[in-house]
Structure formats: structure tokens, C-alpha cells
Amino acid sequence: MEKATQQQTKAHNSQLVLKTIYDQGKVSRAEVARLTRLTRTTVSDAVTDLRTKGLVEEVGYGERARGKAPILLSVVNNSRHLIGVDLASDEFRGAVVNLRGQIIRAVAFPISSPSGEAALALAYKLIDTLLASSDGPVLGIGLGTPGLIDTEAGIVLQAVNLDWQGLPLSQLLTDRYHLPIHLVNDSQAAALAEYIFGGGHSRRNLAVIKVGQGIGAGLVLEGQLFVGDGSSAGEIGHLMVADNGLVCRCGHTGCLETVASAGAIIRRAQTLARGSKESPLSLLAPEAMTLEALGAALEANDPVARQVTAEAGQYLGRAVAMLVSTLNVQHVLLIGSITALGTPLLKVIQQETRRQALATLAEATKIQFGHFGLDAVTLGASALLLTHELGLSFAR
């Protein structure tokens, strides 16, 4: 073998050993050899390498099988820091995260008037702040951005709310920070966070639907983030769902976003409230009509709040029915500002999914809210670094 190949093999073995220790929590060298099918010598060499790098440590003794009790190995959770960034439409959020997705420091900057240049400057300021607050070696920077992304090239093809078009964000950040940069769509990042750090996913597949200003989905299939041929898997917000529907900002009519995004729901509630004699929501100033106000009204069984929830839930149920029918994914999570509508919304979506997809498929599917609230994209963006920089993949 040539030398380059030997080094590749060694790096590959090290990654495999690291992944095994990460997945197992605490594990002996012998057990790692058994699980990886590598020889004990190869495992020992890899462990020495990982200990030298500070990624792995010895943490005591396991149960003795025969002879000596084996030394247990564990990943040093704080040995590397991950920078995760969520370039959301309303504010930029970021966090310093450890190898287990624990947030060490979180920062958020509101966006006042987002123009392309100002948004970029704000992103720099956010990352500068996070890097300054990290006291450990940083593995890289992961970013989740709304809109269409070319993941491989690291280019934001189109992010309407940030006024970015064809922005080579990865290159700009590499030049400025000299760190590995990874960029994905925000819904895709959120799906990765829920899958890797959310726990409780016994299945290998997970769909996450993010409903806020926009609507997008993220897919983890066979334990890996799936982005499709053009990096845009999950762009369901502009799927036509309403015949003779409203005009959407994309130029088409009847898109899912025109009937089920946060803005669409609020506008519909304002319209219905104006014509309602029964609903206390009719007394609200239009600008006080928020998803939180609607969520509170739902608890009081307000008729306007119930109707908008039923209407939006029907279309979101269609989106879930579509994911379930297409992918037979048995776990679907909803995240984003829409979760303010709470259990009543979830119930409508569950009912509508059963009505709009084959019953046996729908009944086998758990539909829930996600775990991470506002941190989902940040955590998912940082999780990208585990995959790309440490070679940890998460198929279970």
C-alpha cells in the first residue's frame, strides 16, 4: 500500500473507534474491537491517537468477565466546542455547544432592518461573540439558514428575508475564521438536532416540519440527514395545496405557506375576528393578534381560534399525510412558532393525517411537537460538525 492510503485507513479506523465509543457511552477496548471488527492492536493504536488528541479518556473499570477488569473508555464531552448558528428571519441566534449537544453559551441578536450587507455584518458579529466566549478548541461553525442552499458549495442560493442571493457564505466565513464551515437549510438542521440530541427515536427515520414565517421540512432517513439532489429536500412550503388559492410570494397560487404559515394564520384570524360577534378576539387590535393570543383563545374554546386552527390543521395534516405516504416515516415532529397553538392544533393534524393518508400508515405514525423550541436549528447546525469533522454518523 502507498503511504497516503495507509494514512487514510488509519484515519478511517480512528473515526470508527471514536463513533463506537461515542455511541456506547462507556466501553472497553475489547468491546470496541468486537463491535468494529477491527483487531485489538488496531483499536489500541486508534485509542492512543484519540487520547493524544484529548477526544477520549479512560474512566475507570468495567465488570470483569475473565481475568482482569477492563478499563473503560469514554468521549471527553467538552474536548471540542461546536459553534451552531441559526440565521432566522426575526433574529440571529447562536450557541457554543459541546460534543453531546449541551449548550455552554447562547447569544441572540434581533434583526432590525435586514438588508443583505447588514445581515452579513450581524452574522459576523454573532460568530465573533461566540468564538470570544469559547474557552476550548473549536471544531468548526455550522449554520442553518432559511431558504434555498447549495449545501455542497456552501452557497445561499436564495434567502428572501435576508435579501441574500447566490451568497458564497461558506467561503466568506472560511476566509474570516479559518475554521471548517458547514451550511444547511434551517429545517434540515432542526431535523438533525431532534434526531441526534432529541432522544427517544428508536426508528431510523424522522421528519420534522418547521412552521413559522415560512414552512419547511427536514428529513433524517436511514440515520442520515437527507437533502436530495439539489440540497433542497423538504421545501414543502411552496407545494400547491389550495385550488384557486391566494397568490404567494413565490409567484404561484395556493402554496402551503399561503394557508398554514404563521402569517397566513394570523391574517385569517384577523379577517374572521372582524366578522365575528361571539369571539373576544374581535376586540383585539390587529397587531395584538399573535399565535400566542390564538393559543390562549383556544383554551377558552374561542370560535375564531377554533376555526383558524381547523383550517390550518387541515393543510398541515395534508403535509404530514404526504410525508407519511411518501416515506412511511413513523415519527413526525412539528416545530416553530406554530407550536403556540398547542394540543388543539396537534389533535387536528393527527385527525387530518388519518383522514388524508392510508389508515394503516397514519395509525402507525407518532405526530408530536419537537423538543428544542428555539434551539433546534442552532443545535442541528452544530451537529453537522459531528458528522463532517469527526465522522460521527448516527444510523441506529
Place this chain on the structure above:
Amino acid sequence: MEKATQQQTKAHNSQLVLKTIYDQGKVSRAEVARLTRLTRTTVSDAVTDLRTKGLVEEVGYGERARGKAPILLSVVNNSRHLIGVDLASDEFRGAVVNLRGQIIRAVAFPISSPSGEAALALAYKLIDTLLASSDGPVLGIGLGTPGLIDTEAGIVLQAVNLDWQGLPLSQLLTDRYHLPIHLVNDSQAAALAEYIFGGGHSRRNLAVIKVGQGIGAGLVLEGQLFVGDGSSAGEIGHLMVADNGLVCRCGHTGCLETVASAGAIIRRAQTLARGSKESPLSLLAPEAMTLEALGAALEANDPVARQVTAEAGQYLGRAVAMLVSTLNVQHVLLIGSITALGTPLLKVIQQETRRQALATLAEATKIQFGHFGLDAVTLGASALLLTHELGLSFAR
């Protein structure tokens, strides 16, 4: 290392070497070592093993780089036979296929009155006939069946047209034939055939929509057949697409099958023809209304044929838009009896996809008819054996 582990490693290396030779066509041992990152000794041992089994042969000399010209290796395409079976609703088809998907012998039996027992007896007869006609070692039997399948357990959960419910087909066939048995949904099998043997798929993702009596999709994602958590990925025929639609055999209303399956299109054409004064189709006896007749009428620009094509195409376009939006898959193939409607149908579907999905995603997607006609499921079912029995996977 323990002995079992050594043998596993050896088998794993042999598979990797076989796959590399299969993918490359003709290749030297040195090149295999480079591509697999295995040592030359390991590759030589694996090649000896594969030649002993008759799977690989030496086929002459390659170009000399330095010193001696290298001996080239190739897979012996006819060294194993695959039995592929398509348990379609109207007839059972099967073929003896070689390792490159070339059909050596094909057989078809029409189904007269399908009851559960009779259908099973006919399947036995078909497989008996195929095995009797094969003169080589048989790697196993792959089957594609309409309906819901538990792929892992090898059970047909529900195949309405064959009157099968919870049938442990894999076990029955294993007991009878003592050969490896693999079972998938027919649309999934067809997708695998188009991906592996269809050529021209530069992308790692492919969606195939089969429209005949039923409607189903098959997905190849990242080079692998994707079946989802419950083996039923692609069950899009019972997704609700029409509000206030017709009642479907599944019990719901407005399913895709009620507006775009072969039967739905023919019934709609019969209805429209009855009321039409301009269409020559109104002169047809109802039982003469077939997709072929509609295809011919389309060429003559018949108004009834045009209308049913526009209507069905709108819903099939919605199905494609859904696949494109969800998966950002850039290659979608249509197969099944619907292809009798030809280019006019394809054009409507292409237009509707652009209208119903985000323009940039739709424009990047090729939508075509498949390559294999009636053989798609048979070939795909046989291709399952390449994956499961020879460890050939097809990510490119």
C-alpha cells in the same frame, strides 16, 4: 480476533472486491486495491475466492503502466441466475435473469379468478417453471407484489386483488424451494430495476411512479432502495388529493387512485364520451374504452381524450410535485399501463409539476417514462438478490 470475526471480515472483503469488479466492468487487482483501500494481498485472496466460486474470471490484459501489463478481472455475468417474479393483478410474470439484468427466459400466466389459494398455487407453478428452465446455479427468488408488504418479515400484509392478508409468503417459498427469498412492493421493485439496470442515472436519487390498476411509487435514495419504517414508502395511491371526491376501495374519499388510476381514467372517459357529440370515442362500446384507445384518440386530438388526460395529469402532476418538493429528487419516471397515453400525458404532468411546486425545484427535474415496460417489476425483484445475496449495493 476470534475466528467468527475473521470469517466475517473475509466475507466482507470478498463482497467489496466483487462489487468493485462489477461496477468497473474490467479492472486489475492493483486498481481494485486502490479503489477499496484493501492491501494487495487481501485483494488477491478475495479474487482467488471469487474465482473458485466462478463469480469472477480473468479476461485478458490491460494497458501497461510500468513493467508487466496487468491481468484484468471481470464478473462472469451468467455465473448465477436470479429468479424475478412480478405478482401483478392481471397476470403473474417471471423471468430467469443474469447478473447484469439480461433476461434469459421469461414466463407469464394470466390470472383467471384470483382467490388467495389459487393465486398461491399459480405463483408456485410460475416459479417451478422458471427453476426448471434455468441451467445455472440460482442465487434466490425475488418477488414484487402489489399491496402492503412487511419486507423484513417477508409477509404480504394486504394485497386486495390477490385476496392475500397476512400471508407469510417468504416462509412458504423458503420451505418449498430452499432458496433465499426476498419480497418487496411492486413499485419499489420497479424503482430498483430502473436505477440498477436502466442506465443513465447520474444522480443518487430516483423516484418511479407506477400507475396501473393501483398507484404506487418506489424510491431509490442515496443509491439504495428506500422502504421506510414500515416497508411501505411510496404508498401514494391513497393520499387524498380531491376535495369532496369519490369513495375509494380503501374507505376514504378523494384518493389519488380515484382520479388517476387506469380504471378511474377509463370510467371518466366513458362518462365524458356518453355526453359528447364531437368525440368519436362516444361511438365505442364501453368495454372497448381502454388506455390504448385513449392514447390513439389523443393523437387525433380527440376532445374527450384530451380532457381526461388533462384531469389525470393534473393529479399525477401533484404527485410528482409532492415528490420533488419533499425529496428534491431530480429524476422521476412514470411506468405502468398509463404510459399508453404517451407524450401528451407526459407534457401535462411536466406543466402541472412546474405549476404546483417551487419553480426552481421543478425546472431541475427530469420527468420521463421508464425503460422496461412490463419487465420492470420482474427485473427489480431479481435485482434485490444482487443486493442481499451478493452484497452489491449501487450508490454511485
